[in-house]
Amino acid sequence: MPLVTAHVSMSLDGFVAGPDQTLEQPLGVGGLELHRWHLGDPDNDVDRAMTERILAPHGAYVMGRNMYGPVRGEWDSFADGEMWRGWGGDEPPYHAPVFVLTHYPHESVEMAGGTTFHFVTDFDEAMERAIEAAGEETVTIAGGASAVRQGFAAGLIDQILINHAPVVLGGGESIFADLPDLRLRPVEVHSSPLATHIVYDVDRS
């Protein structure tokens, strides 16, 4: 089995996106502040090293539909019916299969540089296919909150990197909703003024 990881930036009150998410503000009110540590040029070595780490290659990715694009409803309801091809331009940074969770099936979209987006309607199926595709390499759940939450609920996540940003959002999306028995074990801690980066193993004991 490949290692299954996840990665989120989180507020002090436990939210990975703020309240009132809109197309214009996809991270909700204040949500962008969670990402100050890696937006623009990180200005210290710790944030730089963590930024490189989250861009490190994985064998396969699973992500929620909002991580893939702004399209809601049917794919052809957007942009005069032209298929959305992800936020990452012609050559997205994944270089691996990406399984996108969606209620709307679509044929796969092949991009330059080895990234192929597959559209899957079922979380378990997405994880199975990602695990198979990854072989010996890691599978990572690239967000959003709901995908990570499903990964925890299914007992599939081995390790999560949380970038704890020292801000309060007051509401929004949580990866921990309905997971009151989740116990983690910090195994690595790195800190900068903009975030405390903690790698946690999921504690199955």
Place this chain on the structure above:
Amino acid sequence: MPLVTAHVSMSLDGFVAGPDQTLEQPLGVGGLELHRWHLGDPDNDVDRAMTERILAPHGAYVMGRNMYGPVRGEWDSFADGEMWRGWGGDEPPYHAPVFVLTHYPHESVEMAGGTTFHFVTDFDEAMERAIEAAGEETVTIAGGASAVRQGFAAGLIDQILINHAPVVLGGGESIFADLPDLRLRPVEVHSSPLATHIVYDVDRS
């Protein structure tokens, strides 16, 4: 002005006590797990050092009524009318004036070892009196959630130590409710398997 500090243990989802608090379970369901790092004998040097740190002397304390005792309603409604004298025995660990927030006035209670409990019905008055009593030493808000929240809301807290325990509670008491503009700045980080201890300055910039 003395430095005003606070100190709480907190879950990953941002709660300092679990849901369903009762007299038998004053920290709510799961709340005791937040304190595993300092309950019993801390079994590593980091937790031991942090335990010593939270027991370090302060010039004065402010605390919510539940931190002081289990009494609800009128003081003489409890224990056949005998006044509750705090959780800390005859010689409580404060050795300084402690201002207890309560809707029910009472004359002060003097204990062995220099601790005197004063009962104050107004948060601002409690802070004013604590600041005056502390002189050059620190004032610390010893909890619970509501007292710390009022300290943030009043802009009085300079520094908070949060012991982030790697557990999820799923609900409970938050020190951050209705404080969506609060921004902190981590200035010290110490980690153990049971908690990541972070000292934050309140960012007023």
